[in-house]
Amino acid sequence: MASRKHVRIGMVGYRFMGKAHSHALRDLPFFFDTELVPVLQAIAGRDGQAVKAAAEKMGWASYETDWRRLIERDDIDVIDIVTPNHSHAEIAIAAAKAGKHVICEKPLALTVAQSRQMLDAVNAAGVVHMICHNYRFAPAVQLAKQLIAEGRLGRIFHFRATFLQDWLISPDVPLTWRLRKEIAGSGALGDLGAHIIDLARFLVGEIREVVGMMETFVKERPLGEIDLQLKGRAASGARGAVSVDDAVAFLARFANGALGIFEATRFSRGNRAGNRFEINGEKGSLRWDLENMNNLQLYLEADEPGLQGFRTINCTEGEHPYAGAYWPAGHIIGYEHTFIHLFVELMNGIARGLSPSPNFADGLQNQLVLAAVEESARTGKWVQLPASASAD
Incomplete structure (x- = not known):
C-alpha cells in the first residue's frame, strides 16, 4: 500500500x-x-x-x-x-x-x-x-439511518429517547464542574440531552418546537474533589449550590410532523448509561439501546401475518456500516469504536476539505434546541425554534 x-x-x-x-x-x-x-x-x-x-x-x-x-x-x-x-x-x-x-x-x-x-x-x-x-457512529445507529433514508419505515410518526444515569443520586457526591452552570452550561440537559437531541436530528430531522420541564433534586453539595478514602465524600465540610438541572423531560414537534418525547436524568437508579430510542413509522419501527449497542431491533408491517414481531439484527456483518473493518460476524465491538468511526470521518473530511456531519453547524442547531428547552422550562410554554433550526 x-x-x-x-x-x-x-x-x-x-x-x-x-x-x-x-x-x-x-x-x-x-x-x-x-x-x-x-x-x-x-x-x-x-x-x-x-x-x-x-x-x-x-x-x-x-x-x-x-x-x-x-x-x-x-x-x-x-x-x-x-x-x-x-x-x-x-x-x-x-x-x-x-x-x-x-x-x-x-x-x-x-x-x-x-x-x-x-x-x-x-x-x-x-x-x-x-x-x-x-x-451516531455505532453501526446499528448508522443502519437505522440507512433504513429510514430508504423509506423502510415510511412516514415517521414518533421518536422517543431517554438517556438515564444514576451517579448523582447520593447527596454526598461533591460539587464537580458538571454541576456548575458557569462551567457546564446546563446539567443533564446539555450532558445527556444533547446526545439524544443529536440522534433525533440525525435520524428524523429538525425540531420545530419544544415544551419541557427541568428539576434540581439536590440543591447543595459538598465542595471539593472526591476523596476515595472517604468513600465519595468531599474532604471539606463546606457546601455549595448546584446551579444546573439534575433531570429534564420535554416534548417536541419535528418539522416533518413527527412527535418527540425526550428524557435525560442523572437520578435513575440502576441506569448507568440508559441511552435508548424507539422510532415508529407507518411501515415499521426501530429500537436501539447503547447498553446493547451492536443490536438493532426492527419491526416491519409487511412481514407475513403470524410471523410479525421485532427482529434483532446483530450489526456485525461485513455489510453493516464500519463493521467490516473488524472481526468475523457476531464478534461484537464496543463503545470505544464509535470514536474510531468518528475520527475516520474526520480524516476523510480533512483529505477532501469538507466538514463531516456532525460539525459545528450541527452543534449550533443542537444548542438552539437546548436553549429552547431551558426557555420553556422557565416560562412553562411551548417555544418555537428559529426557522434556520427547523428546516427539514
Whole structure:
C-alpha cells in the first residue's frame, strides 16, 4: 500500500474523553485504511505532572501546560478539544484563527451566541470542523439511518429517547464542574440531552418546537474533589449550590410532523448509561439501546401475518456500516469504536476539505434546541425554534 500522509493532532485536556479520543486515534490506522493517518503529536493540560503522566500513558509524543502554546506550534494540524464546556469557544476560535482544523466535545458551547461565534470562526478560516457526537457512529445507529433514508419505515410518526444515569443520586457526591452552570452550561440537559437531541436530528430531522420541564433534586453539595478514602465524600465540610438541572423531560414537534418525547436524568437508579430510542413509522419501527449497542431491533408491517414481531439484527456483518473493518460476524465491538468511526470521518473530511456531519453547524442547531428547552422550562410554554433550526 502507498505511504499515507500524517495528520498531527494536538489535544487539549486528557481525562475521560481524552482517554476515549486517544484510544481511537491510536487504533484507527490498525482497522481503517484512511488516506490520512492521525499522529498523537502533543497534549495540553494545566497540571504539568498530571499531563506528563497522561502523555506517557496514552502515547502522546509531547505535552504542553498551556493550550495557547499548543495552538502556536507549527507541528500541529488539528486541535482536539476535550475540556470542560466553558472553555470550548475560546480554544476553538483561537485554533481556527491559527488555521488548525478543530474537533470539539459536546455540547459545543455554553450558549447559542458562543456556538455562533465558533461556527463563524471555522467558516471564516476555512478549516475542517466536527463536534463529537459519537453515538451516531455505532453501526446499528448508522443502519437505522440507512433504513429510514430508504423509506423502510415510511412516514415517521414518533421518536422517543431517554438517556438515564444514576451517579448523582447520593447527596454526598461533591460539587464537580458538571454541576456548575458557569462551567457546564446546563446539567443533564446539555450532558445527556444533547446526545439524544443529536440522534433525533440525525435520524428524523429538525425540531420545530419544544415544551419541557427541568428539576434540581439536590440543591447543595459538598465542595471539593472526591476523596476515595472517604468513600465519595468531599474532604471539606463546606457546601455549595448546584446551579444546573439534575433531570429534564420535554416534548417536541419535528418539522416533518413527527412527535418527540425526550428524557435525560442523572437520578435513575440502576441506569448507568440508559441511552435508548424507539422510532415508529407507518411501515415499521426501530429500537436501539447503547447498553446493547451492536443490536438493532426492527419491526416491519409487511412481514407475513403470524410471523410479525421485532427482529434483532446483530450489526456485525461485513455489510453493516464500519463493521467490516473488524472481526468475523457476531464478534461484537464496543463503545470505544464509535470514536474510531468518528475520527475516520474526520480524516476523510480533512483529505477532501469538507466538514463531516456532525460539525459545528450541527452543534449550533443542537444548542438552539437546548436553549429552547431551558426557555420553556422557565416560562412553562411551548417555544418555537428559529426557522434556520427547523428546516427539514
